[in-house]
Amino acid sequence: MSTEMETIDPGSVPQRQLYTGAKIPAVGLGTFGSDRFSADQIAEAVLGAAQIGYRHFDCAAVYGNEKEIGFSLQKAMKGGIKREELWVTSKLWNDKHAVEDVIPACQQTLNDLQLEYLDLYLVHWPFPNHHAPGVDVNSRDPHAIPYIHSNFLKTWRQMEKLIAMGLVRHIGTSNMSIPKLKLLLQDAKFKPAANEMELHPHFQQPEFFRYCMDNAILPIGFAPIGSPTRPDRDKSPDDSVDIQDPVIVKIAARLNVHPAVVCIKWAVQRGQVPIPFSIHPREYQSNLKAATVDPLTEEEMQEIAGIDKNNRLIKGQVFLWEHAGDWRDLWDQDGQIAS
Numbered sequence: 001m002s003t004e005m006e007t008i009d010p011g012s013v014p015q016r017q018l019y020t021g022a023k024i025p026a027v028g029l030g031t032f033g034s035d036r037f038s039a040d041q042i043a044e045a046v047l048g049a050a051q052i053g054y055r056h057f058d059c060a061a062v063y064g065n066e067k068e069i070g071f072s073l074q075k076a077m078k079g080g081i082k083r084e085e086l087w088v089t090s091k092l093w094n095d096k097h098a099v100e101d102v103i104p105a106c107q108q109t110l111n112d113l114q115l116e117y118l119d120l121y122l123v124h125w126p127f128p129n130h131h132a133p134g135v136d137v138n139s140r141d142p143h144a145i146p147y148i149h150s151n152f153l154k155t156w157r158q159m160e161k162l163i164a165m166g167l168v169r170h171i172g173t174s175n176m177s178i179p180k181l182k183l184l185l186q187d188a189k190f191k192p193a194a195n196e197m198e199l200h201p202h203f204q205q206p207e208f209f210r211y212c213m214d215n216a217i218l219p220i221g222f223a224p225i226g227s228p229t230r231p232d233r234d235k236s237p238d239d240s241v242d243i244q245d246p247v248i249v250k251i252a253a254r255l256n257v258h259p260a261v262v263c264i265k266w267a268v269q270r271g272q273v274p275i276p277f278s279i280h281p282r283e284y285q286s287n288l289k290a291a292t293v294d295p296l297t298e299e300e301m302q303e304i305a306g307i308d309k310n311n312r313l314i315k316g317q318v319f320l321w322e323h324a325g326d327w328r329d330l331w332d333q334d335g336q337i338a339s
């Protein structure tokens, strides 16, 4: 990392409060390398990001780099950052939903990350549907099934146990829908503290965003820049490009920043917690700085509200079950859980 890189006082980064009263930094570093970067490169970015002021890291077992990130977190803490200043999220992968697998999976993540507890542990997808890494978008797991609430609840009960065991401080969901969350809120002993969901200017999910806020579930926004370098399997010919949108480009020109930075500013000011990914120091530094200087005007916020294209990028086709319709079945768009 360049020694000339401007650091950012973590105290100047806004925080969001969860329903427990705990506070989470309003920008985190994503750690999914989209099959483009090695675990070591991402771990190096985690250390570099911690050194310039990041305190929030979004990890997952399936990203295949928690061991390497664990060494970076250790180094960061040896360098003077206290554990309680960090916010570390991880996620239970789809092949670990069985009752007997949840607690060992979390323990494995804790071992790999060299931590005694996680701040937040998410169920990565609401389906126990696995796919081999890097498979084609048309590949289907023959054992894949639709969402079955009674099954999900069994997984959730184990997630709740992790809190009681002191292994995690908060639990949450990811890639959910309003109908699925409604069921979970009815039955949960510990409700989700956060829901990680795709959120960027061309995919604002206004109704779902509002639902989370109204229920004190913090929306954590993945692909906040519109994931311009996502794997080919997640690209469709009709997808739009947020960082080329004329409104975003115009605001970026006013502020003399990359359009990616405008996406981060919009996310923070709207109230979600973006978790942009980059291994490049200049990029991840500018993404954190975005939350601390030069806010967008009210007018600009409204202009961006007007460019939503309902363009979901991470459609999840590989998680579909046999006889399912298309990827829309994963997202319950008509308000009904597809079966």
Ligand SMILES: NC(=O)c1ccc[n+]([C@@H]2O[C@H](COP(=O)([O-])OP(=O)(O)OC[C@H]3O[C@@H](n4cnc5c(N)ncnc54)[C@H](OP(=O)(O)O)[C@@H]3O)[C@@H](O)[C@H]2O)c1
Binding pocket: 029, 030, 031, 032, 033, 034, 058, 059, 124, 174, 175, 196, 197, 221, 222, 223, 224, 225, 226, 227, 228, 229, 230, 258, 260, 261, 275, 276, 277, 278, 279, 280, 282, 283, 284, 286, 287, 314
């Ligand atoms: N819960 C889930 O199911 C789920 C799903 C997807 C993602 N996530 C999480 O969300 C994180 C972020 O999502 P994502 O990586 O797909 O998309 P993203 O953060 O929207 O986009 C990342 C890409 O944007 C470019 N970029 C970042 N900052 C930039 C800057 N300041 N200027 C110019 N370009 C910039 C980088 O491209 P270059 O590398 O070419 O520089 C980077 O690879 C992931 O890493 C992961 O932690 C979670």
